[in-house]
Structure formats: structure tokens, C-alpha cells
Amino acid sequence: MATLGAHDRKHKVTVVGSGNWGSAIAKIVAENTAANPSLFDPLVEMWVYEETLTLPTSSSHYKADPSSAHATTPQKLTDLINHYHENVKYLPNIALPPNLHANPSLTASVQDASILIFNLPHQFINKLCVDMAGAILPYARGISCIKGVDVTATEISLFSESIGEKLGIYCGALSGANIANEVALEKFSETTIGYDPPALDSRAPTPKEGRTPQQSQLDLTKITDYDEEQEERHRNAKGVASKVKLTRPPEELPVADHELFKTLFHRPYFHVHVISDxxxxxxxxxxxxxxxxxxxxxxxxxxxxxxxxxxxxxxxxxxxxxxxxxxxxxxxxxxxxxxxxxxxxxxxxxxxxxxxxxxxxxxxxxxxxxxxxxxxxxxxxxxxxxxxxxxxxxxxxxxxxxxxxxxxxxxxxxxxxxxxxxxxxxxxRPYHNNKSKHPRYKDAANDAAIPIAPQLRAIPQSPILSQFHDVTPFPMARPKQTAKAVRLPRKASGKQVPTPSSTQKSGFMAVNHPPASLSAAINQPPPSAQINQPPTSPPVTTSSSGDSSSSDEGLNVTPSKRIKQEPFQSPNKKQKLSQKAKAPVDSIYNTKIISILVGPHKQAFGIHAGLLSKQSSTLASYVQNMQENPGIAMVEKDGDPPLAEKYQIVILRTTNVLSLWIPHELPAIFTRINRWLYSSSLILVEAETLADIHWNMLIAIYLFSTRFGLVRLQNHCIDLTITKALSPSSSSSLPDADAINKIWKNDSNAVAMRQLLQALYARKSNLAKFMTNTPVSKSGGLNISFVKGLVIEQFHMLQDGKFEGKGEQQFWEHLRKKCHAHDETNPLEVSE
Ligand SMILES: NC(=O)C1=CN([C@@H]2O[C@H](COP(=O)(O)OP(=O)(O)OC[C@H]3O[C@@H](n4cnc5c(N)ncnc54)[C@H](O)[C@@H]3O)[C@@H](O)[C@H]2O)C=CC1
Ligand SMILES: O=C(CO)COP(=O)(O)O
CATH class of the missing domain: 1.10.1040.10 (N-(1-d-carboxylethyl)-l-norvaline Dehydrogenase; domain 2)
Structure with a gap:
């Protein structure tokens, strides 16, 4: 704790920057170092980007003594600040504490500082770090007050982190509703410090409140890519181990923790709240x-x-x-x-x-x-x-x-x-059916040469996706004679799968084999011989399609919630309701059928445009462009680099046929997605149950849904994962090492699934057995982040015994909600 006991050494503080906010923060910090001499060296250095200026005639110092040398001849800004204790250019009329020293030398001002406060316009910080590197104490810690983000052509990072990486230190951030002049005038305001102390700095780690530490059951020697040095590395805001290998601060220095930073910045007029985000x-x-x-x-x-x-x-x-x-x-x-x-x-x-x-x-x-x-x-x-x-x-x-x-x-x-x-x-918010009239799309739509608004251009292929190339075909479900308990009775959900099809059997339909007569309904002939076609009429359903919570293989953690008795309604009312519910579904089935090509060999599927648009705004944009701007399609030419190398989705023209091509996904995955689009279920044939859907398949569907914005499907996969993992009848109730590695290595969008898998493993598996038997993955070992998360989960689990009985159900229900992605139209609803 920062305030406990006397310390052999004190923190030395330097503020790098001296503009409007730089000077105001330096004032605060100098007031606090003077007030806390047991923790801090009172003298604060402030690096000043040197310039020469003449004291403005409006300055009170000029008026007080207009004939003095400082008033009559051009002066260095640092001299003026140190002479008048005022930054006459950037924070005029504010008295700065006498223990604040303006220093024009960057290296001299930072060389002894154990705490560096970066406060200057973001445009300059990267160059400054180059000048500073090597001159600072290796164990220094930083706070960035810079308001900006560090953006390169392809990446985005926080300045706190790019400063940290360039200087080899840990750096947090301070930001708030802080108009500098008001703060300097000591008018009340609040601020937030984000500081996530590196593990290295916590000399006496305290378990989080209400949680009882438990010994990990993991045998870490079994983890093949365990890297002790990685342990020293701080995890950055993207959850990736930082490139920086931090240096441990000397024992004699007060610990740089939340309390220390609060002491350094909090003033009666400047209230500080420290968080870790x-x-x-x-x-x-x-x-x-x-x-x-x-x-x-x-x-x-x-x-x-x-x-x-x-x-x-x-x-x-x-x-x-x-x-x-x-x-x-x-x-x-x-x-x-x-x-x-x-x-x-x-x-x-x-x-x-x-x-x-x-x-x-x-x-x-x-x-x-x-x-x-x-x-x-x-x-x-x-x-x-x-x-x-x-x-x-x-x-x-x-x-x-x-x-x-x-x-x-x-x-x-x-x-x-x-x-x-x-x-x-x-x-x-664009109105779905009227996007062409929307100003956001208007210009691009009129522009024949440049393909449409930027978001509708082919998305560059992320390198991650290419990893799917080497995936061996997922084990396909074998039809079984007996249904297992994980599948809820169809009637319980009040839903049925698409009806009029020769292949339909007792409520199930194999969408792979549509009736031949459907081809007439397809607006463009498919480029390849075989196309998987959709049903001609809507599924008989009384709720919106894609509502995962009511699909047949849905979550069975709380079965009482899922199996609802339909309330009694008079026949008239029932009829009206069903007509009302049917109307939007009918309109979806009146939309054109789009040709979707999947995989490198372009396996064709036919899907109603309205259905795709309803489930994903990303796909909606493509569909709309196919229909309204056929000129934007790409053509594969001999000799050109293959389109599939560059893009994960392409509007493609093959012999006058327009298709949406998704080259890096597997048709086997899309077959189930196609099925889900029409029936809210991933089950393909009657005898199949959730237990028959291989983990690799489920996870691949989840990843597909995150990439292509199928939010409901994404949530459905979360539900299914819980159901499948908790099912007592499932033989392999948790994903194996390959599946886990896939979710970690393939997609950083898969955060929710990562959390879920860690929780499932921590609570449900015999970890010792798992570590001994399972890590024989193709990639050679378990992902280290997964294992670390697992250890933390273990540590947090079974807190106060709440996980037993009813507590368990509540836990999974809570986690399920937490892992659900949120509707684009309401981004504020983010679970914590
Ligand atoms: N002014 C305000 O009310 C607040 C500002 N901030 C943030 O604080 C950060 C710093 O802003 P201010 O202190 O207001 O700066 P400022 O805009 O008042 O002053 C500009 C500063 O840049 C320096 N400078 C000019 N050329 C330079 C160069 N080539 N290399 C290095 N420094 C150079 C100047 O000497 C001066 O100190 C910004 O990110 C800003 O968004 C945050 C809260 C309040
Ligand atoms: O960040 C600020 C207030 O918190 C100041 O914003 P400006 O840089 O727009 O003045």
C-alpha cells in the first residue's frame, strides 16, 4: 500500500509536456508531491518544448514591471516559467507551485524520474519517445494524459501502450471532463485514471474480494508452450502479452499502485477515480x-x-x-x-x-x-x-x-x-429497404466506376481466416435412430421447420436436397451445377425466425423456462395473431433468391435475400449492392492473382451470373447455417441431435457468425455450447484441444466463446485428466492464454459455495447472457 510506512526512496515525478493541460497537470502534481514528502520528491520537473517569446503586454507581469529585462526582450519560455512561476503562453494568469521546474532538456528532465507523466499533443509523442528511449529509468512507470489514439495504416493502439512499448515500461492513462483552464482555476472537476498494475509490481498480491484462493489442479509442466518469461509480460488492452519485458522496481520505492496514483493526482478540487480499464x-x-x-x-x-x-x-x-x-x-x-x-x-x-x-x-x-x-x-x-x-x-x-x-x-x-x-x-440509422435513398449510400451508388461505399467493398482477407484452409472436413453427423435428451421437444418451442418439401419428414427437412421445381424461382442461374435451394414458402412459425432462444436444440440449462405452455386463446384471437406474425415472414419469402458460393470450389446455395438481410447487416449490404449495382461485381481473370487470396467475401460475376462468394469457409459449415436461416435450427436430419454436431463444427459456425455479423446465430452457438457441454448424455462433453486452439488462434472476435470455454473447463472438467490426456493437438499443445484464463477461473470458482444447486443454474444463465452479443441497434447494452 502506497501510504504505509516510511520508504527508503521516494518517487521522482516528471511531466513531459507543458501546454495548456500539461501545465495544469504539472501544477496539481507539484502540489501533491509537496504535500506527500514521504512518498515523493517534492521537486517536479516539467519538460518544455522550448521557444522564444516576448512577454505579452496583456500579462500582469508586464504591467507590474514593463521595463524589466524579462518584459522588454525576447525570452526563453522556460526562463519565463521559472522566473514568474507561470506559463505565460499556454496557461496564463495561473500561479504554478515553486517546486515545479521548467526544463528544456528532454533527457535531463526524465533521467531520474520513476514516474513519467506524458502530457502533450498526440502528434508529437512518438518522436519524443525515440528521443527519450535509453535516457529513462528502466523501472519507471508512466501515466499518459494524451487524448488520442495511435493509428497506423492497419493497426490501432492506445498511446499509453505505444509509449510503454517504445520505452520498455508500463504506462496507464488519465482522462476526464477536464477543461484545463477550469481545473487550473481550481474549479471542481472529476477525472479517471486507468491503471492496470503489472503483476510484477504487486509485492503482496491480495485475492479479489469475496474469493477464496484455491490451489490450481493444473500441472503446468504439461503445457507444451508454457513460457515462464511470458509470465513477466503484461497483458495489453487487446489481451495479448505485451512485447515489453518489464523491469522490477526497487523494493525501497513505494509500490506504484492505484492508491499511489490517487495520492499523486487527487486534489480537493480535482477528484480522481482509479479503474483498471x-x-x-x-x-x-x-x-x-x-x-x-x-x-x-x-x-x-x-x-x-x-x-x-x-x-x-x-x-x-x-x-x-x-x-x-x-x-x-x-x-x-x-x-x-x-x-x-x-x-x-x-x-x-x-x-x-x-x-x-x-x-x-x-x-x-x-x-x-x-x-x-x-x-x-x-x-x-x-x-x-x-x-x-x-x-x-x-x-x-x-x-x-x-x-x-x-x-x-x-x-x-x-x-x-x-x-x-x-x-x-x-x-x-439507415432504413433497411431504402438504403439507396440514404445520403450515406447516394454518392457511391451514383458512381459507376468506384464500387460503392467503402464498407461494401470486398473485405480484405484476414490472415486468420486462411488457417481454415488446412482444416480437414468436419465429421458429419450420422443419422441415428434414437434422439437424445439434449434436444428439447419441438412443440416446446412452438416452432416448426419449413414445411412443403418432398424431403420433409416429421418436421425435419434436409435442405441439401430441395425439390427441382424451385430452380425457376432463382433469379439468376447458379454458376455451378448443384445449388442448395431454399424452401419456396415460409416456415410456419409464430415468432421471428432466428430467435435462437426458441429453436429446437436450444439451451436446456433452465428447462422450466424453455418449455412453455401456450396460454389459452380464443380461436379468433389465435388466428389474428398468427396472421400478424406471418406478414413479415411472407415478405421475406417474396424477396429474390441470391446465389451464395461457398469454399474454393464454389459450392452454390440459394437463399432469400430478405432472410440474409434480416440476420446480418454486413450481408445485407452485399446483397443490396448485388441487386442495385450489378456493375460492382468482380470477374476472375486468367493470369490475375486469385480473388480468394485477397478477400473473404466477393461479389462475383461468372458468365453473367452474379453471386456472393465466400471463398474461405467450408460448404459443410454453410449447409448448417443455411439450415438455421430457414428453421432456427442447426440440426440437419431428423435422427440427429445436438450431441451429433461435432465441437469443431459448432465452433466453426460460431466463428463464421462473428465474421459475417450473424448476431443471433452467434448467440445461438453460445447457448448450444452450454447445452452441449452440460449435457450428461454427451460422451465428449467439452471441446478438445484442437477446438480450443482454434477459438484462440483464429479470431480475436471470439472473446465471448473464449470466456465461456474457460468457465466450462474450470467448472466441469477433470483438469488433471485433461492435461494428461488431451493436449495431443495437431498444433502440439494447448494455447497458453486459454490455460492461464483457466487458472484464473479456477481461482475464482466455487466462491462461497454459491456454485452448488440453484447457484449453478444461475451462474450459467448469467454467463449465457454475458456471452451474448448485442444487437447492433443498441450498442450500449454491453454486459460487464
Ligand atoms: N487543454 C485542455 O483543456 C485539455 C487537453 N487535454 C489533452 O492534453 C494533451 C496535451 O494538450 P495541451 O497541454 O492542452 O497542449 P496545448 O495544445 O495547449 O499546447 C501545445 C503544446 O505542444 C508543444 N509543442 C509544439 N510543437 C511541438 C513539437 N514539435 N514537439 C513537442 N511539443 C511541441 C507546445 O510547446 C505546447 O506545450 C492533448 O492530448 C489534449 O487533448 C486533456 C484534457 C484537457
Ligand atoms: O479534453 C478536454 C476536456 O476534457 C479539452 O478538450 P479540447 O482539447 O477540445 O479543449
Whole structure:
């Protein structure tokens, strides 16, 4: 604990940066080092990017003594700061503590510091790290107050982490609703520190509250790729072991933990809340700057507070979503909605921040934001403009612009590609059937040469997907004579599978073998001889298709919930209800049938366009483009590199036939997905049960659903995984090492499944036996992250004996909900 006992050594603090916020934070820190001399060396260094200036005549120091040398001749900024104890350029009229020393030498200012506070515009930090590397103490720890994200052409990372990697240290983040001038005037505000202390720093690890440590049953010697050195590595915000090998701080130094940082930053007027979600803290500060520009744009048109509130609402949703999509391993939605660094910073920045004010003025004056920045800010530097461009480049590269309409629209306004007046339409949730009229799609739709809006271009193939090439065919289900207990009775769900088919037997239909007459219904002939065709009419169902919770092989953890008695209704009412429920389903079956080609050999499936669009906005975009912009299709040409090498989904033209080609997936997987699309069930034939669906197959379907945005299917797979794993009748009730490795190595989107598998293993398996018998995977061993997670799960499990009896059911029900992906239309609903 930071405050306990006297320490032989004290922390030395340096602030790197001395702008508006840099100086305000340096003031706070210097006040606190002076107040806590047992923990900190009171003298704080502040590195200043040196410049020469003349004291402004408006300065109180000039007025007090206009004839002094400091007032009459140009001076170094550091000299002025140290002479007047005021940063006359970047934080004028604020007295800085005498124990704060302005230092123009970067290396000299950082060389003795055990705590480094990085506080300067994000544009400069990477170069600065190069200059600083080698000059700092190897065991230093950092806090980044920078509001921005570190974006390269293909990757995104937090500045706290890129600083840490470049300097070989651990670095957290501080961000909040903190307009520097207000903080400097000691007007009350709150802030958030994100700090996830490296294991190396905790000298007396304390078990988490309410949890009883238990000895792990794992024999770690059995883990083939166990790497002791990895243990020393900190896990970054993406859940990956950091490249940095940290140096252990000397024993004599107070531990750099939450309490120490609270002591260093908390003031009566500046309230600090320390959390572990570094990504959430960093992203809030970076992305709100873009939203502040948007808010400034609409205010520049004098549209009033309602318009600004609308922008903030959408902005907050996109901030949460951004975190969830790109930092799914660590980010918490609550950081955006409950902490100062999230919603509070958004509000203050959209009220009086520099980004907001400059964007507003730019619209009012009819000039660019950069012109206003140069004319109005006296050397201060906006973060929103750079961040907006950098984030857009990244989203574009990932094909995700359309998923972040506000971030994208703001970029377009900034670039002069769209008008501020277009913003309301650009950020409106697109109405599915009317996308061609939507401004977000309009330009691209009119552009014959360039294929459509960026998100609809072929998605570059992720290297991860190629790993599926070497997958041997999944064991296909063998029809069995006896149904097993895991499958709930069909009537219990109130659903039936598609009906009118010659192949239908007692409620099951093999969608592989449709009646030949269907081919007439296909708008384009299939490119290959055999096409798997859909049923011509809708399944008889009274609830929306794809509602996984009610499908036949669904979760049976809480059977009482699943087997519902249909309440009595009068025949008339029943009829009306069923007609009402049937209407949207009918309209789906009136849509065209799309040709989907799967795998390198292009096995063809025919699927109703409406059905695909209903289940996945990603596929909906492709389907719409196939129909509305046939010119965008790609053609495979002899001699050209194969399209499949580059893309995971392609709109393809083969001898005048348009198809959607998914080259890297297996037809066997898609056969079941096709089945699910029409019946909400993955079961193919009557005698098959969930136990017959191989784990590899289930996991491959899950991965497919995460890649192609089939959220309901994704959730269904979560439910099935629990059902299958907990089923007493299943012979191999948990996935084997190959399946586990697949989920870890193949896709970072599979976070929920990872959590689930760890929990299932921790609670259900005989781990010792598993470690001895199972790790004979093709890849040679179990994924180390899985094993580590398992150890942690073990540690947390059986807490207070709650896991027994009813507690167990509640646990799985809770986990099931937690692992469910959330509806795109409501990204705030993220489970914690
Ligand atoms: N000003 C505010 O109200 C707040 C700012 N922040 C964040 O704090 C960070 C720092 O911003 P401010 O302190 O406000 O800076 P600022 O915008 O006030 O000042 C710019 C700073 O950059 C320095 N600089 C100029 N050229 C440089 C170069 N080539 N290399 C290195 N430094 C150079 C200047 O000397 C000056 O210190 C930003 O990420 C900002 O978003 C966070 C909360 C509040
Ligand atoms: O981050 C800030 C307030 O928390 C300040 O934002 P600006 O850089 O837009 O002034």
C-alpha cells in the first residue's frame, strides 16, 4: 500500500509536456508531491518544448514591471516559467507551485524520474519517445494524459501502450471532463485514471474480494508452450502479452499502485477515480474530440441544443461500439457511461472544449477548422482534427466506415466531402429497404466506376481466416435412430421447420436436397451445377425466425423456462395473431433468391435475400449492392492473382451470373447455417441431435457468425455450447484441444466463446485428466492464454459455495447472457 510506512526512496515525478493541460497537470502534481514528502520528491520537473517569446503586454507581469529585462526582450519560455512561476503562453494568469521546474532538456528532465507523466499533443509523442528511449529509468512507470489514439495504416493502439512499448515500461492513462483552464482555476472537476498494475509490481498480491484462493489442479509442466518469461509480460488492452519485458522496481520505492496514483493526482478540487480499464479511459478521451467537432459543426449553424444532444447521443454509442469492436478483450461499456473520462468528458468537450469552439467558429466564418486553430489558439493544438482523419483511415482500411456513421460523417465534413447540413441524414440509422435513398449510400451508388461505399467493398482477407484452409472436413453427423435428451421437444418451442418439401419428414427437412421445381424461382442461374435451394414458402412459425432462444436444440440449462405452455386463446384471437406474425415472414419469402458460393470450389446455395438481410447487416449490404449495382461485381481473370487470396467475401460475376462468394469457409459449415436461416435450427436430419454436431463444427459456425455479423446465430452457438457441454448424455462433453486452439488462434472476435470455454473447463472438467490426456493437438499443445484464463477461473470458482444447486443454474444463465452479443441497434447494452 502506497501510504504505509516510511520508504527508503521516494518517487521522482516528471511531466513531459507543458501546454495548456500539461501545465495544469504539472501544477496539481507539484502540489501533491509537496504535500506527500514521504512518498515523493517534492521537486517536479516539467519538460518544455522550448521557444522564444516576448512577454505579452496583456500579462500582469508586464504591467507590474514593463521595463524589466524579462518584459522588454525576447525570452526563453522556460526562463519565463521559472522566473514568474507561470506559463505565460499556454496557461496564463495561473500561479504554478515553486517546486515545479521548467526544463528544456528532454533527457535531463526524465533521467531520474520513476514516474513519467506524458502530457502533450498526440502528434508529437512518438518522436519524443525515440528521443527519450535509453535516457529513462528502466523501472519507471508512466501515466499518459494524451487524448488520442495511435493509428497506423492497419493497426490501432492506445498511446499509453505505444509509449510503454517504445520505452520498455508500463504506462496507464488519465482522462476526464477536464477543461484545463477550469481545473487550473481550481474549479471542481472529476477525472479517471486507468491503471492496470503489472503483476510484477504487486509485492503482496491480495485475492479479489469475496474469493477464496484455491490451489490450481493444473500441472503446468504439461503445457507444451508454457513460457515462464511470458509470465513477466503484461497483458495489453487487446489481451495479448505485451512485447515489453518489464523491469522490477526497487523494493525501497513505494509500490506504484492505484492508491499511489490517487495520492499523486487527487486534489480537493480535482477528484480522481482509479479503474483498471485503460482502453476505456484512453478511447473516451480520443473519440470525444471527434464528436466535439461534430457538435461544433451543428452549433455553427445555430441549430441549438437539441441538435447537439443528438450528436452527443450518437457519438456516445459509437464510442462504446468502437471500444467493443477494437478492444473487446478489455474495454468496459461502463467506463464510457459512468466515468468522467466517458460521458462527462463528452458533455464538457461539446460545451466549451477547443475542438468544439473551433469547429463552431469554422462553420460560422466559412473557413476550415485548421484556419481557426491557427488564428485563435495561440500555439495550442487541436486533437480532434488529426484523430478524426487517423480514425477514419483505420475504419476505411477495416471496411467499417458505415458502422460508425458519425465518425465517418464528421470526417467527410472536415474534408469538404459533405455539408454540415447533411449530418442529420448521415447519422440517421439507415432504413433497411431504402438504403439507396440514404445520403450515406447516394454518392457511391451514383458512381459507376468506384464500387460503392467503402464498407461494401470486398473485405480484405484476414490472415486468420486462411488457417481454415488446412482444416480437414468436419465429421458429419450420422443419422441415428434414437434422439437424445439434449434436444428439447419441438412443440416446446412452438416452432416448426419449413414445411412443403418432398424431403420433409416429421418436421425435419434436409435442405441439401430441395425439390427441382424451385430452380425457376432463382433469379439468376447458379454458376455451378448443384445449388442448395431454399424452401419456396415460409416456415410456419409464430415468432421471428432466428430467435435462437426458441429453436429446437436450444439451451436446456433452465428447462422450466424453455418449455412453455401456450396460454389459452380464443380461436379468433389465435388466428389474428398468427396472421400478424406471418406478414413479415411472407415478405421475406417474396424477396429474390441470391446465389451464395461457398469454399474454393464454389459450392452454390440459394437463399432469400430478405432472410440474409434480416440476420446480418454486413450481408445485407452485399446483397443490396448485388441487386442495385450489378456493375460492382468482380470477374476472375486468367493470369490475375486469385480473388480468394485477397478477400473473404466477393461479389462475383461468372458468365453473367452474379453471386456472393465466400471463398474461405467450408460448404459443410454453410449447409448448417443455411439450415438455421430457414428453421432456427442447426440440426440437419431428423435422427440427429445436438450431441451429433461435432465441437469443431459448432465452433466453426460460431466463428463464421462473428465474421459475417450473424448476431443471433452467434448467440445461438453460445447457448448450444452450454447445452452441449452440460449435457450428461454427451460422451465428449467439452471441446478438445484442437477446438480450443482454434477459438484462440483464429479470431480475436471470439472473446465471448473464449470466456465461456474457460468457465466450462474450470467448472466441469477433470483438469488433471485433461492435461494428461488431451493436449495431443495437431498444433502440439494447448494455447497458453486459454490455460492461464483457466487458472484464473479456477481461482475464482466455487466462491462461497454459491456454485452448488440453484447457484449453478444461475451462474450459467448469467454467463449465457454475458456471452451474448448485442444487437447492433443498441450498442450500449454491453454486459460487464
Ligand atoms: N487543454 C485542455 O483543456 C485539455 C487537453 N487535454 C489533452 O492534453 C494533451 C496535451 O494538450 P495541451 O497541454 O492542452 O497542449 P496545448 O495544445 O495547449 O499546447 C501545445 C503544446 O505542444 C508543444 N509543442 C509544439 N510543437 C511541438 C513539437 N514539435 N514537439 C513537442 N511539443 C511541441 C507546445 O510547446 C505546447 O506545450 C492533448 O492530448 C489534449 O487533448 C486533456 C484534457 C484537457
Ligand atoms: O479534453 C478536454 C476536456 O476534457 C479539452 O478538450 P479540447 O482539447 O477540445 O479543449
Amino acid at each position: 485503460v482502453a476505456g479511459v484512453s478511447l473516451g478521451g480520443a473519440l470525444k474530440n471527434i464528436v466535439a467537432l461534430t457538435a461544433g459543426f451543428v452549433s455553427g449553424l445555430n441549430w441549438g441544443d437539441n441538435a447537439k444532444a443528438a450528436v452527443m447521443r450518437v457519438g456516445l454509442l459509437e464510442m462504446v461500439k468502437f471500444g467493443r469492436v477494437f478492444f473487446a478483450e478489455s474495454v468496459k461499456a461502463a467506463t464510457f457511461t459512468e466515468e468522467s473520462c466517458g460521458v462527462a468528458d463528452l458533455i464538457t468537450s461539446c460545451s466549451g472544449g477547443r475542438n468544439y469552439r473551433c469547429a463552431k467558429m469554422a462553420v460560422e466564418k466559412g473557413v476550415s477548422v485548421e484556419v481557426v486553430e491557427r488564428e485563435e489558439l495561440n500555439g495550442q493544438i487541436l486533437q480532434g482534427v488529426g484523430t478524426c482523419r487517423e480514425v477514419n483511415g483505420f475504419l476505411k482500411q477495416r471496411g467499417k466506415e458505415a458502422e460508425f456513421p458519425l465518425l465517418t460523417a464528421t470526417y467527410r465534413v472536415l474534408q469538404g466531402e459533405a455539408k454540415v447540413q447533411d449530418l442529420p441524414d448521415l447519422i440517421e
